[in-house]
Amino acid sequence: MSLWHAFCDMLPFEMLHWDFMKNALLALLIMGPLFGILSTMIVTGRMSFFSDALGHSAFTGIAIGVICGMSFPTLGAVAFSVAFALLFSWVRSRSNQAADTLIGVFSSSAVALGIFAATLGGGSFTKYNQYLIGDILSVTPGQIGLLALVLLAVLIFWVLYSNRLTLTAIHPQLASSRGIPVGLSQTLFITAIAVVVTLSISSVGLLILNSLLVLPAAAARNIARNLRQYHLFSVLFATAAGLGGLVVSYWLGSSAGAAISLILAGIFAVTFCFRERRR
């Protein structure tokens, strides 16, 4: 971290004189590729709503962890989210209901359980606000290290499994006929998403997490013609929005998470117009 801070000191930007800005910048440089990559598969697999539900289940896991007196409630949240994801996967494979209906059932149940647990015995809800809104400016070096590890794990996972996951997402029957275990691939992916979402939520909050998991890939799809462009644009958009949002929040004094989300929405709008013109 000291090397990073020394590097930032050499840059001619006034905002980087503050340690919390240096930390936030590094966190966002890690989060850009991390969420840019993940969002491609979430959107291709039509799991945008599911990742949103997972964020809520992570919050519920944290609330339950706190109630149980765990010193590191994120661990409890990871276990809860993975259980939530596996249970959802199991129910979906055995139900003839539409996926979005089942996600709605699971999401609202998780939120209700979280609020119920958090307010049990007259408890206050305010201590959980950091998980809902989050604040990238208060990210700690420990959390940045965790995000870097998560990025490394996702990159390895992607190199090994992205072809199979893509084929499963775009045509499960074709994937199955090529010998890919479709059910296992889907379960593996949603478990990975559950772990990443839960580990990231305490650092960045639910709002920015959900934006970064959907909007970069949604914008990239407007203009990408193949998988390489799709990943490239998605990572670029997520990283650029992260950096832009940090600058905007510094100069305007607004929430960095909200600024990042709005910039991503702007990028989506621009790419959408470009797609219309191209057609």
Next chain:
Amino acid sequence: MNFPFHDGSCGHSCCLRVENLSVRIGADAILKDVNLHVHCGEMVALIGPNGAGKSTFLKAVLGQQEYSGVIAFSTPGQRSKKPRIGYVPQSPAFDPSDPVSVADLFACCMSKRPAFLGLGKAMEETVLECLERVHGEDLIHKRVGTLSGGELQRVLLALALEPLPNILILDEPLSGVDVEGMAVLMDMLDEIRKTYDLSILMTTHDFSMLPRYADQVVLIDHALLIQGTPEAVLNSPEFHRVFHMKGGSL
């Protein structure tokens, strides 16, 4: 290619042998006691009304559906070893907004190198060779979701032919393809069958192509009703009962 005969066979060299195949989903009997032999190098068309169990039959053969009965394959030199099945799924099934090119689709199916890193020269040449078989080299950089019905069928066919399978299975290859495209596709299938000595099993709702291309037509409606030459099946009372009295059309 010499294929071994099955014991107690129908007197032909059988590439696929289905005996007493039954499929139940919940309380519903989707297929009941279906017997079918696909002979080597033959084109067999599976026909029947909607909901007759045609796709379920293909799923069982592909190993994607639980069943009771026997499904056995012959592979060159070795009997009933795990076969290579080329499968062309029913289209349209690709989302037009998916940024997946034809080259990406091949890379996802055939390459260990992640497709998002690009194809690499060797893989691109392999994809072009595969597409050549279906005269589709110009489709390599198109997005799969934007292909026409005929183009998509050709791409999926090229994919199913790599690696070269023992049997080729096509689910409604003619649906969504215009009349001109149908003739092109069927001519191509016929050429591929002869070039590679392949057996082909396909489902279809288009009967006009059958007399010219199919060796054997199988009519099912939860059970096997009749099988034989296209002329015999299309003129049979069973065919007219199923497609005329139930409201089907030619």
